[in-house]
Amino acid sequence: MTPGSIPSDLLAVRRTLANGLRLAFIQLPAGSQAAALVRVHAGAHDAPGEYPGLAHFLEHLLFLGSRAYAATESLMPFVQGHAGQLNASTRERHTDFFFQVPADVFDEALKRLLDMLARPLLDEAAQLREREVLQAEFLARGRDRETLCDAAIGTALSAPHPFSAFHAGNRDTLVVESPAFQQALKGYHQRFYHGGQMELLVAAPCGIEHLLELLQCAECQLPVAHAVARQTAPLRADDGVALHLQVEGARPLLDLAFALDGLPDETCVALDVLASWLASQASGSLCRAMREAGWCEALMLRVPYWYDGQGVVVLELQLTEQGMANRGEIVAAVRSWLRYMTSQAPWPELWDEYVQIRQRGLLGKEPLALLRYWVDPAAWTPTIDAERVHRALRTLGTQLDGSKPIILTVDGEGGDRRGDITAPHTGFALNMLSERLPVATNQAWQWQLPERNPWLSRQMQPRVSPVALPALCWLEHGGDSRGQGALYLRWRFTTGRPPAGLWHVLYVALRAHTVAAAQAGVELRFDDLGGSWCLALFGYAEALPLVLQDLLDELKQPPVAAFDGGRRLFDEAKVPGADELLIRQLLRRLPVLESSAAEDNRILDRRAVERVWQGARWDALAVGLPARLSGPLQDVLAAMPGLAEPAAEQHTERFPRYLWSRFGDPGAENALVLFCPLPVRSASVEAAWRLLARLMESAFFRRLRSELQLGYAVFCGFRQLGERAGIVFAVQSPSASAAEILGHIETFLESFSASLEVPSDKVLEAISAGESPNGLSHDLRRRAEAVWQARLAGLDAEHPVAVAAAMSTGDVSAIKAQLHALRAADGGWHVVANAGAPDGRWQQR
Known part of the structure; x- marks a missing residue:
């Protein structure tokens, strides 16, 4: 295989099955995770015109239980319980459903996906609850800049077309109580949710024979029907x-x-x-x-x-x-x-x-x-x-x-x-x-193709060199890395936090290269972790030292334009924007807000950059790079701004037990993010918290989103934010205040604690599933991220494996003890919300 070419096993094998289902299969190497995607060739434009939003509504309803799997055993809690990912998306002429899970539970996940698509319950009581979720989503979309732009563009079309119509759906258009609506809902499902109108894509470390056999089981059977011919209206904007x-x-x-x-x-x-x-x-x-x-x-x-x-x-x-x-x-x-x-x-x-x-x-x-x-x-x-x-x-x-x-x-x-x-x-x-x-x-523009991306063709001269830099941790990867690698650098500041806005200047300077890096197969991130900055490169291993070398000048001497852009970005970041979900903006602020250093508004110029680098200490982690790149990488690191210094054990800054940070003002929607850090970063404690988060994820979603109907943006999960790890609870609501959201979270934690007193078989099963240490050893990206997060916290590279081993032997008593520690705020509670603190226990920042 030539460098940069596509391995044959990343190209899909395609077949059409007897029931009309179009199948595409990619066989992955052993140790990979597995994924499936079903595209139903019907979307918002195919729904009955008298019921806008019906297609989107059905997408939601399909997750609420099927003939073979009740709601509590359906795809969403199953995938969440195995630390996987899933979602769905309704577009104009198609609807996608997709998930990714550990390979050993893929069969069960696929059964749940196909059963819910073919045989959903469509319970009317559940429909009434889910309609309120869509109402909350509709209200949020009514303030979303991209949604409003597309609606505005639709008004200028010259002839009627579905693009200019309303398809989001809300409380008024989804007439659940009407028999005619129920007939239309079931008719839409019957017309489009069958083999002739679907395609299934699978990427998994198994053979296609196993997949074909799996598709014969009862849960995977799809109705058989011919593909549906669909018409299009003319699309014009004659006048502009x-x-x-x-x-x-x-x-x-x-x-x-x-x-x-x-x-x-x-x-x-x-x-x-x-x-x-x-x-x-x-x-x-x-x-x-x-x-x-x-x-x-x-x-x-x-x-x-x-x-x-x-x-x-x-x-x-x-x-x-x-x-x-x-x-x-x-x-x-x-x-x-x-x-x-x-x-x-x-x-x-x-x-x-x-x-x-x-x-x-x-x-x-x-x-x-x-x-x-x-x-x-x-x-x-x-x-x-x-x-x-x-x-x-x-x-x-x-x-x-x-x-x-x-x-x-x-x-x-x-x-x-x-x-x-x-x-x-x-x-x-x-x-x-x-x-x-x-x-x-009448300005005359003289266009040409941009300069060719040098990172697509240039290569550094390979040289195997013993790792001599104490600040560099070099880890081999035993699994199939597929030519991928990970490289992380962190700068710690010995003289206090850098001037406010200086990170934004460097971010703008590096941002100009993110597209070129992505085109070369390298993901580039530059994060402000409050007390430190982190540059991460992940992707095509041969390009990593090359990209890092070319970024050195931007880091040491940002262009003049980056200072103006950085100041603008810093000013914009002080208030919530309309281009991103509010809870995502709150989450991004948590690591920075946890740094207690006062913001310094000194003049931002190149002298300020030089001063910061003089007081900076850097350390680095490389995972999965071939030995021939050890020499070139160390040459580049030797020129890095700041002084090389191995990471020492972290002395975590003490925070108030209850800390409240405000970002923005109450508006049409309120949002709150609660971060509960670990009280102790030992392997056994972290394992119990990870298992606890996995157990709570679907229950929290079900209680606050479906039952209480607080809004459509609801989640909880284990996260590392900056140098601290813990469990995050996040809710954005059009109806509840920040204080009410916090109250609902506390009530949920109390009821969940009671549920563990006599744990159900499902809880015990989820705990016994644990986490396989082998999963980390095979998956380069997961391993690299886990090791880097451990190093950010002052832990060694073996910590993630120790956590995975502890998870595989977890028990209910350990989880109950850590839930008690979480509720008691032993590691602290930090809230970021667009409102002030509700009572006197909180120290506000």
């Missing part, structure tokens, strides 16, 4: 229009939306080619030109709708203040770039680098990520005809150039301005005005 939308908390944004129709199948891949170059931030790219003009921070291409050769394609630009004043020029520049890319750019060069990007990116994907890639019609495959894609790109360019785009400006300003456009059919209130953009000058 300029609109201005106000979204509370949104940062300035410009969307150029194109309604396209009648395009060939290969257009999906052509759009992916275009998106790859739109995202590029290299010299000569559109993004670099827009940044150098001072107009824009970032660009992306998104496709909110695509089906059968028609779709809505949106080019999205994050604007600066100067960009807001030059929107006419920006539109002209983007359209000029699109003409170049689709009709003038050198195709062989364009295609060659695109293929390299796709090959490299596939190498490190987890099983579920592989399936989500291969199910996408935009997925490149080695057998695709490059010339057909080229023709599709030129056809796409002709339509883009001949279309009048819908131009949408979004910002969060304007006070109580009332728009002159209403769109009741979208289901969302749009505060929107029509406007006229400034006329663009």
Whole structure:
């Protein structure tokens, strides 16, 4: 296999079964986790028009029990109980259901997935409860910037089309009590949830013969029916229009939306080619030109709708203040770039680098990520005809150039301005005005392909060298790493926390390289952990030292533009934004807020960077890199800013037992995140807490989301935040205050404690499942993350294996004792919420 090429075992074997089910199978090596994805070829646009949201509603209902598995034994609690991941998504013309679990429980998970799709209970009492969840989701989506942008774009279509209609569903449209609605719900399920309308993708370390035998069991049987022919309405935006939308908390944004129709199948891949170059931030790219003009921070291409050769394609630009004043020029520049890319750019060069990007990116994907890639019609495959894609790109360019785009400006300003456009059919209130953009000058843009990504082709000279740096922990990986590796660096600050905003400066400097790194198969993260900073690189092992070497200059001497961008980012981070779920923003703040150092607002410049590095101490971890990279990596690390110093045992800073941090103000939705750190970071205590979190996850979700109906964003789980680990509880609610949310969490903990007094067979079974130490040894990414988290906490590399071993022998008494410690806040309780503390026990920060 040549470096960067796709191993044959990552390509799917495809079959069509007797019941019409289309099957794609990827056989993974022993020790891998296993994943399945079912795509049902029906979505929001296929639901009856009189019941908007029915398709999305059914997606939710399918998780609430089936003929063979009651709700408490269904897919969601099963996967959560085995530390897996699962989700579902209803799109315009398809619905996906997917999970990833340890391979030894894959068969049971797949049985639950297929049984719930084929034979759901659809209990009306459960429907009434779940409708309230969708109502909460609808309210949240009514404040979501991307949702409102798509609704605004839909108002400008020239002819009626499902894209412009309301499909989210809410309390008013989901008439559960109506017999006609029940008939429509069951009719939709019967029409589309059968073998002829589904495809199943599996990635697992078993043979396809085993899978085919499994699909013969009763739980996996699907109804047999022919595929359903579905029609499409014409999609046009003949006149184009300029609109201005106000979204509370949104940062300035410009969307150029194109309604396209009648395009060939290969257009999906052509759009992916275009998106790859739109995202590029290299010299000569559109993004670099827009940044150098001072107009824009970032660009992306998104496709909110695509089906059968028609779709809505949106080019999205994050604007600066100067960009807001030059929107006419920006539109002209983007359209000029699109003409170049689709009709003038050198195709062989364009295609060659695109293929390299796709090959490299596939190498490190987890099983579920592989399936989500291969199910996408935009997925490149080695057998695709490059010339057909080229023709599709030129056809796409002709339509883009001949279309009048819908131009949408979004910002969060304007006070109580009332728009002159209403769109009741979208289901969302749009505060929107029509406007006229400034006329663009006749500026001539000279476009070219961006510089080629050097990380796709360059290699460092291999050299085996004994690991001589005491600050570097070098770990081999015994399993099949598939050419992947992990590299982590941490800087600790001996003179106190760096100036506020300096991390944001370096983040902006590194952010300019994240796309190029991702294209080279390397995930790049740079995290502020409060008392330290962490740079993490994971992916194609051969590229890791190379990427790190090229980032050194950015770390030591950030470009001037990074200081301006960092200041803006720091200011924006002080208040909640509209572009991300509030509880996610709260979670991200926890590690930083746990640092008790006061924020220092010294001037941010290169001298400040130099001062910080002078007082920094770094240590590093490398996992899975081949021995031939030991020399090049140590050469790069020798030039690292700061002084090399092995990590010492952590002396955890003492925090108040009850600490409350406020971020934002109460609004239409309230959110609260409670972090309960471990009282002691021993293997036995951590094992008990991990088992406790696994036991509570589905029960917490069921109680607060389904039964109490607090909202749709509800979860709990074991997490490491910065250098401390513990259990996180998070809730975002349109109805409950922060104080009420906290009260519900405390009540849940009390009732869960009572349930452990006489543990059920299911609890005992979940505990006995434990955690296999072998799972860590085979899975490079899981092992690397676990070891790094241990080192952040001042523990050795063997700590994760000791925790896994302790989990495999866990017992109820240990879990009960640690639940008591959690409830007593022995390790402390830290809340982040968009409201003040409810009582005097909390110390507020």
